Amino acid sequence: MSADMDEKTPLIRRSTSVSQIRNSGLFLAVFSAVLGNFSFGYSLVYPSPVLPQFTGPEADPRLRMDTAQAAWFGSIYSLGAAAGGLGAMALNDLVGRKLSIMMSAVPSATGVLMSSVQFLSQCFPMCPQCLSVSVTSWPVSRVPRVSTSAMPASCPVTISEISHRRVRGALGSCPQITAVFGALALYSLGLVLPWRWLALAGQVPVVLMVLMLAFMPSSPRRLLSQGRSQKAEAALRWLRGRDYDTGAELCIIQHSIDTQAKVTWSQLATPIYYRPIGISVTMRFLQQMTGITPILVYLETIFSQSNVSLDPKYDAAIVGAVRLFSVSIAASLMDRAGRKALLYTSSLLMFLATLTLTMISRATPSCPPGPTPPHNGTTLDCSSHEALGQTAMGVIPLIGTMVFIFGYAMGWGPITWLLMSEVLPLVARGVASGLCVTVSWLTAFMVTHAFTYMVDRYGLVAPYLLFTVVSVLGLLFNAVCIPETRGRSLEEIENYFRTGRSFTINQHPSTSMSTPVSTPVSTPRQET
The missing domain is CATH 1.20.1250.20 (MFS general substrate transporter like domains)
Incomplete structure (x- = not known):
């Protein structure tokens, strides 16, 4: 009995060392x-x-x-x-x-x-x-x-x-x-x-x-890259708890650092690099062209010009709360629904919202000119009818904006970041992510800066019409260019961009020597 306990004790300790984080x-x-x-x-x-x-x-x-x-x-x-x-x-x-x-x-x-x-x-x-x-x-x-x-x-x-x-x-x-x-x-x-x-x-x-x-503490990965192993061990123990065995994780991080390579300009011309980079950059461009940044930045001004029923500052607070709620829902659905399905839903909701806002921006409800109709047993008060219509029309811009924010948070908001982390190769991630961020915010600056001039000259209908067209372009781009990565390993995603047609990694004798090459690339990426 004691021998059995001696045999089981190391197994228990090994499992609890991981669970004691x-x-x-x-x-x-x-x-x-x-x-x-x-x-x-x-x-x-x-x-x-x-x-x-x-x-x-x-x-x-x-x-x-x-x-x-x-x-x-x-x-x-x-x-x-x-x-x-x-x-x-x-x-x-x-x-x-x-x-x-x-x-x-x-x-x-x-x-x-x-x-x-x-x-x-x-x-x-x-x-x-x-x-x-x-x-x-x-x-x-x-x-x-x-x-x-x-x-x-x-x-x-x-x-x-x-x-x-x-x-x-x-x-x-x-x-x-x-x-x-x-x-x-x-x-x-x-x-x-x-x-x-x-x-x-x-x-x-x-x-x-x-x-x-x-x-x-500083990042254990950075400390190891500087050769400060003792401080890296102390930092990792602080992050995981005093009872955590840091040895295995430190070895994985060190292996990731040792096997990380740098990409050359000639390698960037191969599909495994330029295709995921092109998809990521285009997604970031389309993400900002949907108009999310100018709508959030000029929210109260937009509501003021839309003649909403509530005070614009209260409408802005309501939209902010809806946005927080939407992001929370999207985070829970990210791993349950497919990336493409969420992007389809997001593009469709944004299209319907911006199309509605475009039409409502052109609408000018008013009573028809002329004398008051004669009394026929039922009183028809044009002023009350107009007030009722204005109240109904004043709610639509708020609802349309809420649907737009909800749709954006369901797909084009978080999935662009998620796909960047999944499709960009590790060796090119530093330069590629910097390029994506630069394109994203330069586009946001361009759209936000032009938004004021467009509204000043053409009214809200012009930018809303532009955002409607971009939603359609995002729908088409998702259908043609974006792969479904849910449930795929990093090796399978890399193989898709290498072959251009298949996630399946075929194990052939002729390629057996190249199989270990993908392992160091994918392993560090799961740690960074």
């Missing part, structure tokens, strides 16, 4: 990192409640914006996101993920300082120099804050490196959810706070992020 430290580290995404989502939609205060008839003459200024105010953050993504790529390799996120908070603090000077100049107008700063530097206080866009570029990499595979999928959705929650917080605070206090309130999570990250 304590995620408290990991969750704390992830929470510290995603605070940057909260700030990103908050800052991205900052113009929504602020622009009406600067462009309305009651705006301060010293701060009133014309069409060109409003276009730059709403779009400059997207331009900074493109630069921030490229800067994050360099900083990630130069100083590490944690310091890259922390350094992105420095320009953000500069923006807060400028906003504070403006606030003081309003409190003490007797200072002419402060007044000059208040009048001339309203866009300057927003320009330094564009560097907060480097945070979401570094955060997903950080989470993927410090997480283990059992929670990597769930934690990988945290950056997007916290960014959406940050936007909802901005819409909600915009109900009660003026624009200066909104700017200051948005920096609270940034300060908290820096303070918390200062006590968090």
